[in-house]
Structures are given as C-alpha cells and as structure tokens.
Amino acid sequence: MREKAGKILLYTLAVVFAAQISMTVFIVDFQISIGVILLAAFFFLVDGFPVLTVTLLSSGGVFAARIIIYWLQNGDVAGRMNAFMPEIVFYISYGLLLYLYGLVLKNPILKSNLYIFPLVIIDYGANFLELSVRLGENVFDFETQSGIFVVACLRVVISWGIVALFRQYHLILLKKDHEDRYRRLLIMISKLNEEVIWMRKNSALIEETMATSYHLFEKLKEDDRRKDLSESALSIAKDVHEIKKEYFLIMRGLTEALDKEMKNDKLPFADLLAILKNAALKTAGEYEKKLELEIETQDDFYTDKHYFLMSIFRNLFLNAIEAEKGNYVKIIFSEKKENDFYIFRITDQGPGINKEDIEYVFDAGFSTKINYETGIVSRGLGLNLVQDLVEKQFSGTISVVSVPGNTTFTISIPCEEMTV
Structure with missing residues (x-):
C-alpha cells in the first residue's frame, strides 16, 4: 500500500512540475503546458496507471503551484484564484475522459501505438471545457477552436513519441535479456x-x-x-x-x-565462440583472475554439434584458467582449415605440464590440481571428456605439447563431421 502511494505521489509530482513548463495562448491566463503529455505517456506505459487519482491530485497540485509561483514573483495573489481555478476543470475532465477511454481499451499497455491518437479528442475536449468556463459563448470562436485542436494534436504527437521511444528502449533491453x-x-x-x-x-x-x-x-x-x-x-x-x-x-x-x-539446432561458429568468450571471462572473474582471450579464425560455418564443441573448448579454457597460478591468464585460440580438416589450437602461457605427466593427462581421474586450503583434488575428468568428445563425436584427434610458459592443445576434426 505504501509503495503504491509512493508511486502515485511520484506520478503526481512529475505532472505538476512538467505543468510549470507552459505558455499563454488565445487569452490571458490560459496556459498550455506539457504536464498532460506525461499523463498520456504514463497511461500507455504504466500497467494499471491510477488515472483518476493522479489527475485529481495533479489538478490541485498544479493550481497550488501556480499560486505559489505567482506569490513568489509578485508578493500578492489577490484576485488570482479565479484566474487559475479553471485549470482544475481541465485536469479533472481530462482525467475522467482518459479513464473512460481506458475502460474501452481494457488494457492500454497491450494496445498498438495507434491507439494513442484518440487522445486528440480527449485533449481537445478538456481544453474546450476549460475555455468554456473562461470565455462562455465566445469559446466557439473559429480561431480558438482551431487553436486548441492544433495544440491537442501537437501534444498527442509528442506523447506518442515518448511512448514509442520507451517501448523501443524496452524492446532493446528485452532483446538483450533474451540473448543473455x-x-x-x-x-x-x-x-x-x-x-x-x-x-x-x-x-x-x-x-x-x-x-x-x-x-x-x-x-x-x-x-x-x-x-x-x-x-x-x-x-x-x-x-x-x-x-x-x-x-x-x-x-x-x-x-x-x-x-x-x-535436435536440428544449428549455430554459426562465430556465435559459438562469442558465447564461449563471455563464459570464459565470467569464469576468470569468479577465480579473481584477469583473462585475455585472443581469437583468430579463418572460417565460419554452421554446425549442429555446437554443444559438444562448447564442452571441448570450455573445458580447455577452464583448464588454463585453473592452472594459472597468477592473476593474469592469456589464452590464444586459433582455427584454420587444412585440406579436409579443421585445425583448432588452444594455447595458454601457464606453468605447463610436467614432462612425466604428459602421457597421462587424458586419463580419467588424472589431475595435478589441488586446493591446498580445502584438500580437495580435481576429479580429473575434463581432459578425458575432451578426448572422448573429439574422438567419438567428431572422429578427430587431440594432442598436447607443453613447456613452462606455453601449453598447446591441437584438435583436428574432419570437415564433414563439423558442418551441416
């Protein structure tokens, strides 16, 4: 309840302050402001927007603001109450008409932007009622009528622009969220x-x-x-x-x-690498390490085996990140096509693999990584999984050469196994 009241107050203050940006047209004391533009925008952008409450509070708020500003500028408000009072008629009538329009639309949030244009009639009608109070029968003057109609059109177009802009921004955020x-x-x-x-x-x-x-x-x-x-x-x-x-x-x-x-899920190789790079950077951050990942590719292709490729490369990236004893990790990934094979190389500048351990690195259960604080040893499945995927899923080969400061895994996969 308190949160709802806070939002109503926020909407009201926004309208009241926006209403102070105004200009006098047609007759003295008739103010055309941008406050009503915000009302229309809120109506289409905010789910369940409390139209009647906000417009009722705004009418009193705008009236009070006009009095206070006039008093600060002139030091006296004698005789000005009647001049500012008709503006209350405008906001109340605008809010009532907008509320009735909302009942017709059921849910303005779900409607097309084109549904904003009937607000021209609402804006025109509210201005007409205010001017009727101010001018009486003279309100039917052609110049006055055409003027408030043009003003209504301009304000609705601006409202439409605000709504369209916010919706486009929302779509961009939504698209990014979906991509993530x-x-x-x-x-x-x-x-x-x-x-x-x-x-x-x-x-x-x-x-x-x-x-x-x-x-x-x-x-x-x-x-x-x-x-x-x-x-x-x-x-x-x-x-x-x-x-x-x-x-x-x-x-x-x-x-x-x-x-x-x-099944039948395909992905461009370039997109796969982009996803892996983001994942590797995130993983390095979790290890409190800075990762520099250089990617050099010569080819792009669609593959329906991208899940297996992700597992292969992700495990090799993770292996390099975990093996690095410092806070900086550099990995170079390269791809090129030789004859009928795709050749992938993943090189890191870590401590390397001991010469006596090279022949065992692909064995299940073999691991040189241990957390000396917890005593937990890695289960040693990553490289065995990589070898299994390369050989059984792609009919390829994997090899490794390593010296301190340079470890390179080379993967060779037949092109026919990769592309779709």
Whole structure:
C-alpha cells in the first residue's frame, strides 16, 4: 500500500512540475503546458496507471503551484484564484475522459501505438471545457477552436513519441535479456550433456559393481562360516541394483530432454565462440583472475554439434584458467582449415605440464590440481571428456605439447563431421 502511494505521489509530482513548463495562448491566463503529455505517456506505459487519482491530485497540485509561483514573483495573489481555478476543470475532465477511454481499451499497455491518437479528442475536449468556463459563448470562436485542436494534436504527437521511444528502449533491453538467457542456456545444456556422457560411462561401472557383489555372494554362500558375509554381499548387490534403476531413470530423462533440445539446432561458429568468450571471462572473474582471450579464425560455418564443441573448448579454457597460478591468464585460440580438416589450437602461457605427466593427462581421474586450503583434488575428468568428445563425436584427434610458459592443445576434426 505504501509503495503504491509512493508511486502515485511520484506520478503526481512529475505532472505538476512538467505543468510549470507552459505558455499563454488565445487569452490571458490560459496556459498550455506539457504536464498532460506525461499523463498520456504514463497511461500507455504504466500497467494499471491510477488515472483518476493522479489527475485529481495533479489538478490541485498544479493550481497550488501556480499560486505559489505567482506569490513568489509578485508578493500578492489577490484576485488570482479565479484566474487559475479553471485549470482544475481541465485536469479533472481530462482525467475522467482518459479513464473512460481506458475502460474501452481494457488494457492500454497491450494496445498498438495507434491507439494513442484518440487522445486528440480527449485533449481537445478538456481544453474546450476549460475555455468554456473562461470565455462562455465566445469559446466557439473559429480561431480558438482551431487553436486548441492544433495544440491537442501537437501534444498527442509528442506523447506518442515518448511512448514509442520507451517501448523501443524496452524492446532493446528485452532483446538483450533474451540473448543473455540464450547464452546461459547453451552453456547449461553443454554442461548437462557432459554429465550425461559421464553417467553413461559410469553406468558400466555400476553394472560391474553389481555383478561383482553378486559373484562374491555366490562364492561366500557355499561356506557356512561366511554366511553373514554372503548376505552382506547380496545386500550390496541389491542396493546397487536399486541405485542402478534410479540412476538409469534420471539418465534417461536427461537424455530425452537433451536430445529434444539439441535436435536440428544449428549455430554459426562465430556465435559459438562469442558465447564461449563471455563464459570464459565470467569464469576468470569468479577465480579473481584477469583473462585475455585472443581469437583468430579463418572460417565460419554452421554446425549442429555446437554443444559438444562448447564442452571441448570450455573445458580447455577452464583448464588454463585453473592452472594459472597468477592473476593474469592469456589464452590464444586459433582455427584454420587444412585440406579436409579443421585445425583448432588452444594455447595458454601457464606453468605447463610436467614432462612425466604428459602421457597421462587424458586419463580419467588424472589431475595435478589441488586446493591446498580445502584438500580437495580435481576429479580429473575434463581432459578425458575432451578426448572422448573429439574422438567419438567428431572422429578427430587431440594432442598436447607443453613447456613452462606455453601449453598447446591441437584438435583436428574432419570437415564433414563439423558442418551441416
């Protein structure tokens, strides 16, 4: 309630202050201001705009402001009340007509900008009523009538311009928001896809564990002295079986959702790199590191395997960011076409990989990264996943060379595997 009252007060003050920008036309004391322009703009821009309340308060506010300003300028307001009073008629009649128009439109926010032009009649009608109070029968003078009609047209055109400008700005913000959400969605789907790949790999381990437990039960049950152990082995086999069923249900649900999302979805390679760059910069910021990412490409193409490419490159970028011991990370990404292959190189200037570790870096579980504060060691799945994706999804190859200050991963993928 307090918030609503605050908004009403804000709208009223905006109209009152805008009304002070005015000019006298036709007769003395008849002021044409821009306050009503804001009323029209609020009407079309603000959902549920309280027309009657704001116009009623504005009528009194404008009248009071006129009196105060005149008093400050002249030191006396004797005889001026009647001069300013008819303006109240204008705002009240304008607000009432605008309210009735709102009932016809139901929801002005959802209507076309063209619906703003009937406000010409509302503006003209409110001015006509005010001048009727001031002039009586003389209000029907042709010059006066044509004048207030032109004024109404001008104010409505300005109102339309304000509404159109704000709506265009809103569309720009909305488009940007949608683009940001789309980028985040692509990265999220890429991460989920990685986890599903690992779940598929681990499903074999679950089956093997269950089988091993059951075989152990078969062996132990023949020995009466190990009856307790045999029952424990059987219990483990049953528990693993239950875990397997739940695990497979989850994996199937994720797989179906991802397959549906990824089906016939295509993306330009340049857009993919832009999304990855934004994600890498954000990741570096989370690690409190400054990332300089240079991208050098010779080709652009559409691909329907962009989720897999995202996983490959994102993991390599993340690997470089995590490996860097300082606060500055530099990564150079390059792409070029050689014969019938796309060649990608990702180079970082980090500490490098020890010579004795090179042959193991793509093995699952291998990791040299450890948090010495928490004791947590990386699960060592990133590079193994990268190799798996390159070889199985793209029929490609990946290799690495490393010395202190320069580590380069080279990926070669047949062109026919990449383009659609």
